[in-house]
Amino acid sequence: MSNxxxxxxxxxxxLAGEGxxxxxxxxxxxxxxxxDEGREALYIPNFGxxxxxxxxxxxxxxxxxxxxxxxxxxxxxxxxxSDRAIFRTKQYVGPETLFVYDSSIQGVSEEDLPRNARxxxxxxxxETANSELHPRVxxxxxxxxxxxATGVVSMEGAKKAIEKKLGYxxxxxxxxxxxxxxALEKGAELVEKLL
Amino acid sequence: xxxxxxxxxKKAFMTGNEVVAWAALAAGAEIMYGxxxxxxxEIMHYWTRxxxxxxxxxxxxxxxxxxxxxxxxxxxxxxxxxxxxxGPGNTLMQExxxxxxxxxxxxxxxxxxxxxxxxxxxxxxxxxxxxxTYGGNGEGxxxxxxxxxxxxxxxxxxxxxxxxxxxxxPTFILGDGYQAKMRESLTIYDPEVRGIEMVPTTPYVLRxxxxxxxxxxxxLRNTYNTEEELYEVLxxxxxxxxxxxxxxxxxxxFGTEDAEIVVVSHGVVFRxxxxxxxxxREEGLRVGYFRPITLRxxxxxxxxxxxxxxxxxxxVESAYxxxxxxxxxxxxxxxxxxxxxxxxxxxxxxxxxxxxxxxxL
Numbered sequence: 157m158s159n160x161x162x163x164x165x166x167x168x169x170x171l172a173g174e175g176x177x178x179x180x181x182x183x184x185x186x187x188x189x190x191x192d193e194g195r196e197a198l199y200i201p202n203f204g205x206x207x208x209x210x211x212x213x214x215x216x217x218x219x220x221x222x223x224x225x226x227x228x229x230x231x232x233x234x235x236x237x238s239d240r241a242i243f244r245t246k247q248y249v250g251p252e253t254l255f256v257y258d259s260s261i262q263g264v265s266e267e268d269l270p271r272n273a274r275x276x277x278x279x280x281x282x283e284t285a286n287s288e289l290h291p292r293v294x295x296x297x298x299x300x301x302x303x304x305a306t307g308v309v310s311m312e313g314a315k316k317a318i319e320k321k322l323g324y325x326x327x328x329x330x331x332x333x334x335x336x337x338x339a340l341e342k343g344a345e346l347v348e349k350l351l
Numbered sequence: 352x353x354x355x356x357x358x359x360x361k362k363a364f365m366t367g368n369e370v371v372a373w374a375a376l377a378a379g380a381e382i383m384y385g386x387x388x389x390x391x392x393e394i395m396h397y398w399t400r401x402x403x404x405x406x407x408x409x410x411x412x413x414x415x416x417x418x419x420x421x422x423x424x425x426x427x428x429x430x431x432x433x434x435x436x437x438g439p440g441n442t443l444m445q446e447x448x449x450x451x452x453x454x455x456x457x458x459x460x461x462x463x464x465x466x467x468x469x470x471x472x473x474x475x476x477x478x479x480x481x482x483x484t485y486g487g488n489g490e491g492x493x494x495x496x497x498x499x500x501x502x503x504x505x506x507x508x509x510x511x512x513x514x515x516x517x518x519x520x521p522t523f524i525l526g527d528g529y530q531a532k533m534r535e536s537l538t539i540y541d542p543e544v545r546g547i548e549m550v551p552t553t554p555y556v557l558r559x560x561x562x563x564x565x566x567x568x569x570x571l572r573n574t575y576n577t578e579e580e581l582y583e584v585l586x587x588x589x590x591x592x593x594x595x596x597x598x599x600x601x602x603x604x605f606g607t608e609d610a611e612i613v614v615v616s617h618g619v620v621f622r623x624x625x626x627x628x629x630x631x632r633e634e635g636l637r638v639g640y641f642r643p644i645t646l647r648x649x650x651x652x653x654x655x656x657x658x659x660x661x662x663x664x665x666x667v668e669s670a671y672x673x674x675x676x677x678x679x680x681x682x683x684x685x686x687x688x689x690x691x692x693x694x695x696x697x698x699x700x701x702x703x704x705x706x707x708x709x710x711x712l
Contacts, residue, residue, distance in 0.1 A: 184534070191364040191536055200533035203390070203474060222500075224626030226529045226619065227698045 166219035167308050168228045171298070172245045173237030175212050178295030181321070183214030186299065189309040189317035190218045198223040211244045218308045233305055234273075235298060237281075239264050246270045254305055256347070258282050277305075279346045285339070293339035300343020305351065314340060356405050360540035367530040370501050371435065371461050372397035373539050374508035379549050380459075381430045382408040384421040388440040389473035390528035391463040395435065415440040419447025419460075426456045427571070429554030431512055435461035437528070439470060441479050441486075448521050449487030453573040455588060456555075457515035461508065461524045463531040466696035475528035476696040477618055480673035483523050484647040490585070492592045494522040494599055495647040497617040501537040504530060507644075509542055516550040518595050525646065527669075529619050529698065596648035606632060606639030607657045612708055614640045615654070615678055616667040620699050624667055627704035638708055643677075651681030658687040663711060667692040667704055 169186075171179040180201050187199035195218055202213040217223045230250035236242040236257045242264055249255055249270040257269070259278035269276055279301055285294040296318070303314055318336055319326065326333040356376035363373075371394045375383065383402070385395045399409050412418045418434045425432030436444050441462050451458045464479040466472030485491035494514050496507040508524055515522035542549060560566035575581040606628065607613055616624040621642045631638040641657050641664075643650050658664060664687055668674040671693045679689065692699065692707045 187534055188364060196536065197364070198533060198535045200529060203532065204472070223535070223622075225623040225698065225700045226533045227700065229700050229702045 166217050166223060167306050168231045169216040170231040170234045170245055170248045171214040172211055172241035175210055177237050179212055179214045182295050182299045183216045185317045185321055186309060187216055189313040193309055193313045195220060196223055198226055200226045211240045242268060249273045277350045284342055289339050290335055293335055296336050296339035297343035300340040301347040304344035304347040355541055357539050357541045359544050360538050363539045364534060364536050366532055366534050367501055367504050367526060368393035369397050370504045371508050372401060374505045375433055376401055376405060377542055378509040378512045379431055380433050382425050382432050384410050384412055384418045384434045386412050386415050386418045388437050390465055390531040391435045391437045394461060415443035416446055419444045422458050423447055423451055423456055426458055427555045429552050431552050433459040437463045438465040438467055441482055445486035449489050450573050451521040452489045452492050454571060455519040457519050458521045459511045459515050464527040472696060475698060477527060477669040478695055480646060480670060483525050491647055492520055492588055493647050494520050495525050496644060497525045497646050499618055499621045501535050505537055505539055513550045516552055527619055599645060600648050600650045601644035602650040602653055603642045604657060607641060609637055610639030611637045611662045612665055612711060613657055613661045614665045614667060617643050617646060617674055620667055620669055623699050623701045624704050626701035630705055631708055646677060649677050649681050655682045655685060658682045658685045661687055663688040663690060665690045667699060669694055669697060669699060671695045
């Protein structure tokens with residue numbers, strides 16, 4: 157997708173996973189990064205009465221003009237990180253939607269995937285996190301994938317926003333910075349290969 | 352101790368609950384009384400984190416009845432006091448706010464509407480319109496601002512304190528769970544740099560002087576012995592309210608001069624309607640919008656003018672006709688056709704509004 161194409165309209169992103177997979181952090185960091193780059197961003201988490209567990213969905217929109225409704229009907233990109241997340245987010249898929257899910261999700265058949273998406277990508281994010289990096293940066297791999305697929309923020313901007321959010325942890329353990337940035341690049345690579 | 356919560360003005364990117372806490376600080380609110388309920392909890396959280404730095408206070412009460420009555424207590428002591436609640440908490444809040452209405456006390460309450468009736472969802476709705484405008488056993492002598500974005504949430508929270516203390520009617524900011532929890536950009540500021548002067552507060556009790564010697568007694572009553580006595584007091588309150596209402600009323604309209612269909616909405620749903628109307632206009636369709644900012648007093652005369660020109664009003668809300676009631680009451684007798692897109696407890700997108708308008712055109 158070219159940069160100008162992205163910037164002429166609102167980019168709508170839905171991220172869904174199990175509680176604890178970190179989709180809300182990804183959305184929050186992306187929103188902060190977009191805001192810091194002078195763009196309009198609106199991020200809203202879904203939330204219910206449960207304290208933990210359940211599918212967690214983050215709705216994120218990035219644009220160059222003020223954004224209308226906080227939620228939307230059809231996303232430009234949907235990322236689903238569990239079987240339940242796939243079922244939950246199918247409703248946000250339309251003919252223009254890129255649907256991304258983790259290839260390690262068990263028990264999902266061809267019929268379970270949305271049939272009307274523009275494109276469906278299965279990326280080995282979880283496996284990559286576990287085997288090449290660290291399970292805790294799974295969500296940062298996802299962030300890299302979203303950035304590559306949408307171009308909503310620059311990689312530099314994303315790194316700055318990660319630094320802002322996790323800088324206090326990096327100070328105690330500088331290796332974590334390296335790990336997070338590597339995860340970001342890795343996520344972009346995973347998508348680049350498939351796009 | 353820091354001087355001012357906000358020096359000058361600055362860009363911010365935060366949740367609506369955080370916006371309310373900053374606005375109340377900037378407005379010089381001295382104390383918040385509160386009881387937790389989702390989705391307004393973080394107003395309390397941010398307030399309790401920030402308040403001590405600026406010598407402000409917080410009291411957590413045992414429930415919302417108590418939070419409302421202690422807010423009244425703060426106001427009686429001459430403090431710029433506020434509370435925040437939602438849903439079932441708003442239901443309980445009606446009892447103390449009726450008292451504030453009876454005594455014309457400048458309480459400020461922030462409501463972040465959640466799904467109803469009862470506990471329902473902690474997420475979102477526009478189902479607290481009837482309760483916030485006309486709740487309690489009174490006549491709705493209140494002021495209710497319905498905000499649609501973070502900038503307005505900041506601006507009108509500051510304004511609410513001034514409206515309350517200037518006119519002495521209980522004043523409400525009507526937000527919702529979406530506005531509470533979402534993050535977007537806004538500019539926060541010290542009211543002074545925008546030329547906003549905070550209306551000074553004065554105590555109702557413990558006034559200086561001696562009764563009968565150098566000052567009159569201060570009658571603070573919510574109890575009356577005779578029908579006539581109550582009637583007389585209410586007549587005064589009602590005419591005072593009606594007199595100031597035109598100064599308080601706020602609304603926005605667009606494209607209503609030649610619109611066939613005028614979309615009427617408030618709060619966060621207005622964002623979707625505004626987006627939809629802009630899109631439809633770009634397609635050359637004669638569609639406009641009308642958005643009351645104050646739900647009490649309601650911009651009835653202004654809407655009537657619009658309704659007399661238009662072929663149809665489409666009322667859009669995340670409730671089953673609560674805004675519609677206010678609209679119909681305001682334009683009674685006008686022959687305009689009225690349609691509704693009512694989705695109680697659920698968000699409404701621009702796409703849905705566009706589809707509905709096209710069906711009706």
